[in-house]
Amino acid sequence: MSARLLLDGLLALLLLWLAWRALRLPDLFQAGVHFLAFGLLLAVVWLRLDAPDLALAEAAIGAGVTAALYLNTLAGMGTHPADPGPAPGPARLAGFLALLLAGLMLTVAAPILSAPPPDAPSLPPTGKLTNPVTAVLLDIRGYDTLLETAVLVEALMGVWILGRTPALAAEEAPPVLTGLVRLLVPVMIVVAGAVLWNGAAGTGGAFQGAAILAAAGILARLGGFPLTFLHGARRRAALAASATALFLGVGLVVMVPGRPFLDYPAPWQGTLVLLIEAVATVSLAAVLVVLFEATSPRSRGEEES
Amino acid sequence: MTPGILFGGTGIALFVLGLHGLLVRPRFLRKVLGLNVAGSGVFLLLVAMAQRGEGPPDPVPHAMVLTGIVVAVSATALALALIRRIHAAERGHREEER
Numbered sequence: 001m002s003a004r005l006l007l008d009g010l011l012a013l014l015l016l017w018l019a020w021r022a023l024r025l026p027d028l029f030q031a032g033v034h035f036l037a038f039g040l041l042l043a044v045v046w047l048r049l050d051a052p053d054l055a056l057a058e059a060a061i062g063a064g065v066t067a068a069l070y071l072n073t074l075a076g077m078g079t080h081p082a083d084p085g086p087a088p089g090p091a092r093l094a095g096f097l098a099l100l101l102a103g104l105m106l107t108v109a110a111p112i113l114s115a116p117p118p119d120a121p122s123l124p125p126t127g128k129l130t131n132p133v134t135a136v137l138l139d140i141r142g143y144d145t146l147l148e149t150a151v152l153v154e155a156l157m158g159v160w161i162l163g164r165t166p167a168l169a170a171e172e173a174p175p176v177l178t179g180l181v182r183l184l185v186p187v188m189i190v191v192a193g194a195v196l197w198n199g200a201a202g203t204g205g206a207f208q209g210a211a212i213l214a215a216a217g218i219l220a221r222l223g224g225f226p227l228t229f230l231h232g233a234r235r236r237a238a239l240a241a242s243a244t245a246l247f248l249g250v251g252l253v254v255m256v257p258g259r260p261f262l263d264y265p266a267p268w269q270g271t272l273v274l275l276i277e278a279v280a281t282v283s284l285a286a287v288l289v290v291l292f293e294a295t296s297p298r299s300r301g302e303e304e305s
Numbered sequence: 306m307t308p309g310i311l312f313g314g315t316g317i318a319l320f321v322l323g324l325h326g327l328l329v330r331p332r333f334l335r336k337v338l339g340l341n342v343a344g345s346g347v348f349l350l351l352v353a354m355a356q357r358g359e360g361p362p363d364p365v366p367h368a369m370v371l372t373g374i375v376v377a378v379s380a381t382a383l384a385l386a387l388i389r390r391i392h393a394a395e396r397g398h399r400e401e402e403r
């Protein structure tokens with residue numbers, strides 16, 4: 001048994017164990033921390049599966065932001081409430097059905113997974129975008145990404161409909177945390193920009209950069225900084241909508257000489273993609289920080305949309 | 306056993322685990338975790354299927370999963386907002402009954 005197989009096996013087992021614990025521990029706080037660890041381990045698994053772009057995004061958004069949202073919501077709901085657990089009878093039946101489903105899925109998936117890999121279909125030429133994932137996201141399947149930015153706006157609207165989101169006020173934070181934040185946040189902003197820039201040719205891209213930027217914003221909030229540039233309902237709405245608006249605008253403008261929607265002219269491809277990605281990075285990061293702020297417990301007299 | 310089969314199987318197991326947790330556990334916050342675990346399982350299966358042996362993996366499933374991660378966090382944020390609203394409404398009810 002090779003070392004790689006051993007490593008992969010251990011990773012898989014740990015993933016399953018962490019997920020099991022996250023769903024079974026009575027204390028919801030512990031469950032959240034297990035979920036965070038699960039997400040970070042999943043990021044390592046993405047590396048094992050030759051998906052470094054996914055690893056960046058998973059670590060920051062999938063594990064980091066999701067766990068931050070969850071734990072902040074939990075904190076706002078009072079003392080760590082325990083989960084009483086399901087009734088044993090239905091749970092056992094559900095467990096049996098779940099095993100059955102897993103067996104069925106494995107039977108269907110196994111031939112596909114163990115078959116020799118198909119010949120690589122030739123993707124259309126991607127010009128300067130030598131990172132294939134970026135090329136697919138922003139060029140070949142750009143429409144899907146456009147809709148994805150709209151999904152984020154919708155989520156924000158949904159959260160707003162459910163109640164106003166608190167203003168990002170300055171708060172007292174432990175001085176060690178504040179000092180750490182002062183050191184980390186500028187570095188993270190620069191790294192986010194570097195990841196965004198690198199995404200065209202190498203690993204990285206808009207979503208990874210946005211994730212790092214969002215993490216910087218959330219850290220700043222945890223350190224008590226008010227982030228006044230994110231105040232005001234109109235400004236937040238404008239930031240959230242800017243990615244979709246720009247993407248849509250670019251898609252429509254390239255139609256003027258008679259091209260199809262979102263078909264970038266070859267000499268402009270690099271510039272347009274970078275423009276869309278840059279705006280998407282800032283917009284997505286802003287949305288994530290506002291969504292994080294929305295999970296904080298409300299304090300009276302400090303609310304704005 | 307290639308990494309593809311191993312992690313594909315793990316993805317299926319995670320999906321079923323998350324689905325079971327989503328359906329069976331009574332607390333809403335736990336259901337959110339179950340939904341996320343199930344989503345991660347699906348992503349794992351997709352990326353495992355994107356493996357191409359020695360060559361570079363198929364980028365289209367990778368792009369789909371990247372989109373999926375962002376959409377999952379959006380859905381989680383909305384779900385948590387709904388949970389907060391329910392919690393606030395229940396608390397208001399309880400205080401009225403006193």
